[in-house]
Amino acid sequence: MTADEIEEYLAPMRHEYADPRSLILPALRYAQGEAGWLPPASMSAVAEATGFTEAYVESVASFYDRCYLEPVGRRVLNVCVTLSCMLRGSDEIFDHIADYLGLDGEGTTGDGMFTLQRVQCIGACDRAPCLQVDSGEQVGPLEPADATCLIDDLRDLPAPERYER
Amino acid sequence: MADQPRTLMTLTINGQVVQAAKGTMLVDAAAAVGIEIPIFCYEPRLGAPIGACRMCLVEVEGMRGLQTACSTPVAPDMVVSTDSEVAAEAQDGVLELLLANHPLDCPVCDKGGECPLQDRTFRFGPGETRTLEPKMHFPKPLDLSPLVALDRERCIACFRCVRFSQDVAEDGHLTFQERGDHIEIATASGDPYEGRFTGNTIDLCPVGALTSNPYRFVSRPWEITNTPSVCAGCAMGCNIEITTRDNEVKRLTGRPEPNMAVEEGWICDRGRWGYPALRGDDRLPGAVLVDGVGRRSVPLERALGVAADMLIPHEARVGILLGEVVTVETGFLAMELGDRVGAAPAMVRRMGIPGDGLGLMRALPGAQMDDLDHADLVLVLGGDPCSQQPVAELRIRKARRRGVPVVVVGPRPTALDASCEVVRTAPGQMTDAVVAIREHLDGTRRAIVLWDEADLAAEPGAAEEIARAMAVTEGARAIEMCADVSGPGLRALGISADADLLEAIEAGGIDVLVTISADPTAGPAGDRWAAALDGVGTIIEMASYRSGLTDRAALVLPLLTPLEEEGVLVSMAGRAQRLRPGAREAAGAAAAWEVLIGITHRLGRPVPDRTPAQAFARLAARHAPFAGMDYGTLDREGAVIAAAVATPDPRRPEAGGEGLVIVPCTPVFGDATAHRSDALASVREPTHVGLAPVEAQRLGVRTDSRVRITTPHGEAVLPLRVDSRLHEGAAYLVMGDPAVRAMHLLPVDRGPVRANVTAVAREDVVT
């Protein structure tokens, strides 16, 4: 992803942000769409496109759990572990998925297909315990068996053209 | 940006009626009447408050919840309570949270005993911990750089260091990574946090998270004394504090009560970590006498008598040469000594730039560094404040952040280029920029021009034109970026530069030469000096460090350094400020003023002064620029000396001949102290030649090749750096390492000169 492409993407929204710092987040998200994470080159492109230093851009990126500074799987499984989900058994769901994927806690599967992580509240308390795939569908309330089916379905899908994370 | 009339507001804080100007934050309004509101992140020198730490919570009647006193401005009839039960409980709570992951390792923390976190916890904190959970642990300490150590466990995420890096030094290096209890200060690249000003983050850090590596575990606060003084690293004259333990200088810091008209509390890393030079191998420990018996050490007392004997013969013609860093008292007492010896009054001269053609510039109204904040144009004319008077860069950046247009004119790339307007001139061709300068000045009312002494002295024609343009610009003022620390003070005493002393020596007119912290053989036209000195019967060298003269001198008198002596230095903005001794590390050495007074006594013609304070009072009475000053009036912030009177100057010829124009560069990070101080090993700048890529190509050389550089005044073989920002047709001569001669390539008046630069074949490199 080049700085020019990012600038082009930002152009129509520039006027919406009084403080240019606010452009960094949409830029990061856009850049992340390409590879599903933010390699250093993308970070520099964001810095160039927004006019901030790489250091500053990285400090913003590192603040957000969903900006990935390391490569992640084709799909990211976000298991909510905040109060409602936790009370309704998110630990069990998490452990079940980890087992199924052969992971020891959070991490990425060897085939690069899935990354499993715990996240804080995703605003789906009414569907607790809930899991979100990338920044898309929220699935819940979940039983362990549902999670297994979901994963099998996802495995069969082709890689997305752009990652939405 | 004319200053607004101050509207006063009346409010009540803890039952006291308080008046404060509009815009004042509650924390300052309270402090003005002696009420302390605890703070961590609040630091007005870093910009607008950010309310990051929540330490300053207070109760304001009628406002929902508690307010952060650091970012709540006063309002009429506000009723504030800083110590009500609710406020106290909140402050308590914030401290408890700040300490939740804090390791409480005060006994092994360098900050312990001078730590705001410790002090505020004692005053405002809960007194005991309720935390049973395990704390976060991180590897520690991490080296943020060879100079700055980071202890992540102690950091309270107050943002001060990050704001300094981002918003004051504007180097963009330091950031926060991650968040919450994993938050970490780091550079994005993972590279060391190196720059010209990094040490200020240590002064700013309110806890022991950032500490000085060279000061690590060196002393505890109850074993030290702190002495306010002034840095003699460059003509900026930053106020500093010297930390002494066991008669050794252990640390230098910015002054906790800054001089807002000078450095605003910031100092550069060269100033901060130059002190290990005091203990360098080449420090002169005691007096040495060379006579018929041979070369031997003598007690200083005895040596003073010997010096007097050498100076006494009535027919002797005496010269006294003052170096680039001596106090005005030393200059004055040297003149007093000069009046008491030999056949006629001695020739007393200073090493430095004659200043022909600078009279008009110097006659312009002067300004102080804080005037930059209220200027409507800042023009940097030649030189490179970023490398030669580093803290000036911070003041210029601040003005720019406040909306003052900043224009940088000259042949050198500077660190300001990226954020300011640049008018690049060919070396020696500042005249080409005169039209642009006039246009910039046009219509301004509060323009301030920072002009470089060395560059404009080399172009007297341009200097006069610019001075004329400024003289007709309403409100335009000037600050001279002086090449030498002693320059402004010694000039105010009427001591002129050394060119005619060299001529007198060459003509056989000097029998005894006294040098005071001056080694002309290492300076401009060093070879000519060296040859001329063969004809001087007796050389008395007064110096702190070994020099090229030490082996020629008949008598060597060891001197204390500016960190060890009392006296006055005049900054580039004309501010006379007091040095106060932090220690006296060389036991056998004395301050120059002591030595000079001692010699006059042994001559039998004593000066009446016994202390530098008395000498200063006497010089102030005799020399108009210092009129009305004494050590009392200079006490804390110094005082500005009266401007020099314009004298018509003879012009000097421009650099003729063939070859590349020499652009002399004297970065403080490349000076003798930087090379003597082992602490600065990772950031010091080697003596070298810089060339533009085209010039390098022409010669077939690359970075790190060695080149021979020859001028009519001498020759040197130096390492090369190719830099695409440099101008073609020029050789940038970066100087300062006392072990590598380079300054001798310049003429004695440091005027313009061209050099022949050639590649050095590997086999002719003799080292």
Ligand code: SF4
């Ligand atoms: S290292 Fe010190 S100055 Fe920097 S954020 Fe932490 S506590 Fe504040």
Ligand code: SF4
């Ligand atoms: S800017 Fe100059 S005076 Fe100030 S600390 Fe640095 S070397 Fe010393």
Ligand code: FES
């Ligand atoms: S001092 Fe007020 S929030 Fe930090």
